[in-house]
Amino acid sequence: MTGQTPDRRRAQRVSANLKLEVRLPGGARTASLKTINISSSGAYFHSDHFVAPMTRLSMEMEVTVPGPDGAPTGTAMVPCEGLVVRVTPEAEVAGCADYEVAVFFTNISPEGMANLERHIALLITEGE
Numbered sequence: 001m002t003g004q005t006p007d008r009r010r011a012q013r014v015s016a017n018l019k020l021e022v023r024l025p026g027g028a029r030t031a032s033l034k035t036i037n038i039s040s041s042g043a044y045f046h047s048d049h050f051v052a053p054m055t056r057l058s059m060e061m062e063v064t065v066p067g068p069d070g071a072p073t074g075t076a077m078v079p080c081e082g083l084v085v086r087v088t089p090e091a092e093v094a095g096c097a098d099y100e101v102a103v104f105f106t107n108i109s110p111e112g113m114a115n116l117e118r119h120i121a122l123l124i125t126e127g128e
Contacts, residue, residue, distance in 0.1 A: 011039035014123045020045055023058040035061070040117055042082065042104045050092035051101050055084045059103070063119035076115040080108040 018035040020043065036044045043061070051057070060079045067073035082103035089096065108116070 011041040013037050013039040019062040021060045044102045047099045047101050048097045051084050053084050057082050065118050066122045078112040078116050080105050
């Protein structure tokens with residue numbers, strides 16, 4: 001045994017600095033954030049507030065989508081819902097304004113998923 005834990009992710013994760021609107025529970029407050037990376041199954045983002053694990057969030061990401069020739073042509077909104085699965089630091093810290101939050105998508109429309117997957121494919125192509 002090598003001591004390394006295998007990556008359990010099923011979807012390819014790519015670095016992405018996307019605009020992310022997050023509606024916190026109760027819907028009273030919306031935060032404008034930026035993603036660190038994304039996949040078709042979740043997002044990892046910076047937050048200036050602690051969000052407890054197992055919190056359900058409503059989100060909307062703005063993604064660039066390719067045209068028929070594969071070149072970036074415009075943007076599309078990807079509304080989705082997700083469940084917080086990890087936060088770093090793991091507990092609220094007084095004075096901390098930089099938490100990293102991992103969310104697993106629990107609900108995303110077929111059109112939203114298609115736009116997200118097209119955006120991820122565009123990022124992979126640009127990185128090659």
